[in-house]
Amino acid sequence: MVIGAGIAGMTSALLLAERGIQVTLLERDAQLGGRLAAWPRTVADGSRQMVEHGFHGFFRQYYNLHNVLRRIDPELSFLRPAGPYPVVSRNWPEESFSGLPRRPPANLLALVARSPSLKLRELRGVDGKAAVPLLSYSRAETYRRFDHISAKDFLDTLGMPARARAHLFDVFAHSFFNHQEEMSAAEMIMQFHFYFLRNPEGLDFDAPIQDYETAIWAPLADQLQALGGEIRTQAPVDRIDPGWTVVLRGGAELTADYVVLAADPRSAREIVAASPGLTALAPRLAEQMATVRTAAPYAVSRIWTAQDCAPQRSVFTSVAGEATLDSVTLYHRIERAAGQWARRGGGSVIELHAYAAPDGVDAAELTKRMWAELGSLWPETTGMTIIDVDERVGDDAPAFAPGSDATRPGVHSDANGVYLAGDWVRVPFPAGLMERAAGSAILAVNAIIGHHGVRAAPLLSVAPRGLLAPRSGRP
Numbered sequence: 183m184v185i186g187a188g189i190a191g192m193t194s195a196l197l198l199a200e201r202g203i204q205v206t207l208l209e210r211d212a213q214l215g216g217r218l219a220a221w222p223r224t225v226a227d228g229s230r231q232m233v234e235h236g237f238h239g240f241f242r243q244y245y246n247l248h249n250v251l252r253r254i255d256p257e258l259s260f261l262r263p264a265g266p267y268p269v270v271s272r273n274w275p276e277e278s279f280s281g282l283p284r285r286p287p288a289n290l291l292a293l294v295a296r297s298p299s300l301k302l303r304e305l306r307g308v309d310g311k312a313a314v315p316l317l318s319y320s321r322a323e324t325y326r327r328f329d330h331i332s333a334k335d336f337l338d339t340l341g342m343p344a345r346a347r348a349h350l351f352d353v354f355a356h357s358f359f360n361h362q363e364e365m366s367a368a369e370m371i372m373q374f375h376f377y378f379l380r381n382p383e384g385l386d387f388d389a390p391i392q393d394y395e396t397a398i399w400a401p402l403a404d405q406l407q408a409l410g411g412e413i414r415t416q417a418p419v420d421r422i423d424p425g426w427t428v429v430l431r432g433g434a435e436l437t438a439d440y441v442v443l444a445a446d447p448r449s450a451r452e453i454v455a456a457s458p459g460l461t462a463l464a465p466r467l468a469e470q471m472a473t474v475r476t477a478a479p480y481a482v483s484r485i486w487t488a489q490d491c492a493p494q495r496s497v498f499t500s501v502a503g504e505a506t507l508d509s510v511t512l513y514h515r516i517e518r519a520a521g522q523w524a525r526r527g528g529g530s531v532i533e534l535h536a537y538a539a540p541d542g543v544d545a546a547e548l549t550k551r552m553w554a555e556l557g558s559l560w561p562e563t564t565g566m567t568i569i570d571v572d573e574r575v576g577d578d579a580p581a582f583a584p585g586s587d588a589t590r591p592g593v594h595s596d597a598n599g600v601y602l603a604g605d606w607v608r609v610p611f612p613a614g615l616m617e618r619a620a621g622s623a624i625l626a627v628n629a630i631i632g633h634h635g636v637r638a639a640p641l642l643s644v645a646p647r648g649l650l651a652p653r654s655g656r657p
């Protein structure tokens with residue numbers, strides 16, 4: 183039984199089914215995909231468009247996720263380079279982190295040499311010694327030394343020039359849906375290692391040319407069903423009883439030898455808290471799950487306009503230094519159907535994200551603030567006619583608070599036969615977001631098939647250690 187049909191749940195179900203295990207995938211919502219889902223919407227002009235839960239960058243070092251997606255498209259032909267992605271702000275000129283050399287340390291040197299915010303002159307103030315941990319990532323040592331301090335406090339010790347900090351690190355920390363004051367420095371160092379310093383693919387990413395339901399979820403569902411897997415949507419799980427019995431809302435009971443709990447962090451915590459039989463058997467799991475937290479709310483606003491943005495604007499742009507707006511995506515320049523819609527009337531399909539929004543502000547107000555902030559960065563948007571808006575606030579992103587690694591649950595639990603998977607689960611290799619969801623699922627699958635002597639599914643990782651990490655000792 184796999185609970186939750188996001189990337190972690192679908193990866194678990196598919197890999198188990200491929201290995202001959204009878205699997206049922208249970209999803210609360212009407213559609214598959216979780217935070218990567220897409221669904222239809224009738225736009226105010228009467229046309230039917232797919233909307234995503236939010237634009238996603240498929241980074242090229244997502245080896246495990248790519249391996250899952252190759253099952254439905256061996257060439258990954260539904261992905262296209264998203265092109266250069268600049269960081270823009272009101273105060274400083276635009277800069278871009280794409281197209282850098284791919285191997286460390288050339289990538290870091292090129293970043294310093296090329297980025298106007300990292301001019302050597304300005305870097306004189308940077309505490310080189312304090313920056314060494316960025317280049318010295320190792321799972322055990324980095325988390326031992328830096329998990330208890332916040333990313334903000336760590337960044338303060340570096341003494342970075344304001345512009346470099348805003349453009350490079352503030353944007354970076356926000357992309358993980360956590361305010362830097364509330365994010366573990368170890369987690370930020372790990373992400374910097376994974377996304378930038380220690381992968382040969384660089385910071386460039388790809389994006390689907392079709393909506394995620396068409397490109398990803400429908401083909402993955404077909405593949406799972408062809409292997410004999412069962413998918414049930416609108417099947418919310420309430421609790422797990424010993425044995426194992428998965429109890430759905432309404433009372434239906436489904437029995438299983440193994441359970442993979444691959445719900446989002448809040449839902450997973452609630453399911454465990456509502457399962458007294460499970461927590462009696464697995465006190466450590468109960469204790470750890472009680473510490474799982476979600477991060478600040480995030481906002482996604484898709485806006486259909488009657489005019490297009492300036493031709494030089496990129497598919498994806500990061501925003502530094504605004505109170506609300508963190509990124510802008512021009513869907514009509516990457517996704518086919520959005521492009522066709524925009525070409526018909528000369529308009530655009532713009533998506534605005536706030537990755538760590540203030541608490542208690544509704545979606546309409548956040549759209550208003552983000553749109554106003556965009557206007558001060560891209561003047562052509564101020565006079566645009568808005569045809570329709572699809573807006574939402576989400577609160578299911580995992581928090582990585584200082585000190586949380588010590589109690590963060592891993593894939594294995596003290597409940598024999600119950601495994602966890604998702605982008606919030608503790609994993610022994612560097613990975614973030616979608617790749618962490620896929621990688622944790624592969625660990626769960628390998629734990630299950632390990633009971634049956636079946637060969638493990640391959641699990642890939644970028645180099646696990648930083649360039650300057652000591653070669654001996656713990657990984």
Ligand SMILES: Cc1cc2nc3c(=O)[nH]c(=O)nc-3n(C[C@H](O)[C@H](O)[C@H](O)COP(=O)(O)OP(=O)(O)OC[C@H]3O[C@@H](n4cnc5c(N)ncnc54)[C@H](O)[C@@H]3O)c2cc1C
Pocket residue numbers: 185186187188189190191208209210211214215216217218235236237238239240417418419420444445446447449450453480482535576578603604605606614615616617619
């Ligand atoms: C706006 C936005 C932009 C993002 N951009 C990027 C990006 O550019 N790159 C990147 O790598 N990542 C990005 N992410 C993060 C990425 O979406 C997640 O890391 C990833 O999708 C997590 O997958 P998951 O399977 O762990 O969890 P989820 O996708 O949350 O899946 C969990 C599933 O469990 C289901 N569920 C919950 N409760 C129950 C229950 N009781 N019973 C049954 N089912 C249940 C949920 O409905 C959901 O389908 C972004 C996220 C958002 C929100």
